[in-house]
Amino acid sequence: MKKIIMGTALAACLNAPVFASDLTDAIGADYDYLKALYTHLHLNPEISLQEEKTAARIAGELRAAGFDVTENVGGFGVVGVMRNGEGPTLMIRADMDALPVAEQTGLPYASTVTTVDDKGKTVPVMHACGHDIHMTSLIGTARRLAAMKDQWSGTLVMIGQPAEERVLGAEAMIEEGLFSKFPKPDHNIALHVSAGMKAGDVGMAKGYALANVDTVDLAIKGVGGHGAYPHTTKDPVVLAAQIVVALQTLVSRETSPLDAAVVTVGSIHAGTKHNIISNSAHLQMTVRSYKDDVRKRLLDGIQRIANAQALSVGLPEDMWPTMTVSESTPATYNDPDMTGAVFDTLSDALGEDRVHVLTPVMGAEDFALYSRTEEKIPSLIFWLGGVPEADFKAAEKGEKKLPSLHSAFFAPDAEPTIKGGVEAMTTAALSLLGKKE
Incomplete structure (x- = not known):
């Protein structure tokens, strides 16, 4: 034109x-x-x-x-x-x-x-x-x-x-x-x-x-191996699933019912084949709220829950999940x-x-x-x-x-x-x- x-x-x-x-x-x-x-x-x-x-x-x-x-x-x-x-x-x-x-x-x-x-x-x-x-x-x-x-x-x-x-x-x-x-x-x-x-x-x-909106990436580490011998691994897929379930408590049990909050896991990526346990997984989330204190509590809570779940499956601290926050706006x-x-x-x-x-x-x-x-x-x-x-x-x-x-x-x-x-x-x-x- x-x-x-x-x-x-x-x-x-x-x-x-x-x-x-x-x-x-x-x-x-x-x-x-x-x-x-x-x-x-x-x-x-x-x-x-x-x-x-x-x-x-x-x-x-x-x-x-x-x-x-x-x-x-x-x-x-x-x-x-x-x-x-x-x-x-x-x-x-x-x-x-x-x-x-x-x-x-x-x-x-x-x-x-x-x-x-x-x-x-x-x-x-x-x-x-x-x-x-x-x-x-x-x-x-x-x-x-x-x-x-x-x-x-x-x-x-x-x-x-x-x-x-x-x-x-x-x-x-x-x-x-x-x-x-x-x-x-x-x-x-x-x-x-x-x-x-x-x-x-x-x-x-x-x-x-x-x-408030924050884009959150959570890099989860594990110990990979053969799907037939899971006891020799630290399965990051199972760890990711445990983290996803535990994250729901951030809204349902840690945020006042009078405050708005959203923690949505929009993507999980891990593995390449049916019988291979991967050595990593990746969660992608959007985190939303209105009040600044609620926002901080949600973000701190994601890292806390991820670390605690990693500890529960026996991963050493240097292998706990790494959280990255990007594209944030208040x-x-x-x-x-x-x-x-x-x-x-x-x-x-x-x-x-x-x-x-x-x-x-x-x-x-x-x-x-x-x-x-x-x-x-x-x-x-x-x-x-x-x-x-x-x-x-x-x-x-x-x-x-x-x-x-x-x-x-x-x-x-x-x-x-x-x-x-x-x-x-x-x-x-x-x-x-x-x-x-």
Whole structure:
């Protein structure tokens, strides 16, 4: 697809005065432009740490809207700044990376892209988590707020973040000076498309919204040998099985029933043949919680249980399991006061039937890190419905099962989702920025 070039008419549309009461009409007038951008992003996805062309496109869109743009912040991160007088500083974030998924949506603009990942493997690529919607909403909001500068005061910081799916991008941007080289926000906001809510609706949880997540690998050692003579071995498969069973007590017997916790063993690898006892096994786990003390207790408990089980089968200490924790991110916490205020604002603007109180989920987001710095910036991430209305109603009746995020079949209903995202984000931003005197 050819890159869209902003023409004279488009520039005039961007700079025309737009008042809050006319926001819906202004977004509607801009929809063709945004749909073309969305289609381009959907057709050209890039996986984590490879978002070079996506970042360049987002940087160009922000520049065209009048932002002062810096590229390559923490990898392919993009930062756009617009100063509009005295007032609060607001950061709005969108993530840019896609997933190694082969798209099966049947859309006319379905992705057919493949790439070589960091392990040298050729993989398909798809925006299966809606980051193309996030970026389009970011740009739509940037264009609207640029056109409404006579209605707000303060500073906007809009960022395109790389590597969210690897929970690496937020940390990289912060470490490269996001809050020191650029205006420090008074508030941070973001949205995430939902695979379970009607397109254009929004919802949010007050307090904990998404979970602490840790990827855990447990390397288990043993003494291999012939399957006919197990007494001459220390079987790592049996040891792995004992560890898996014992790990269940971390949630059922060591965590308060009032605290959420998950310890899931997703993979066990060991051995090569029916009659050979291996000398090693490997467990792969995902560990999830909300509270930091629960998170620590779970991780410490995994190593403790693994060591104790190894001791119970007679392995010396130098052969006890080795635990590695990677791709970790803390729980996402929505500032309660900020969330309540934005919820009320959106309910008034969009209508109470479109704004929903949600409960926390056990998914993860590295957006959490933006509120975990020394500045402790109040933050909010809200959900944006992407399900076609007919499918949503059918699912409510039990007549249809909806595809989840990360599914090859996940396809947001573009028009109401994009329009709803821009309307909600622009409205939320106006409520957090200052008012022109």
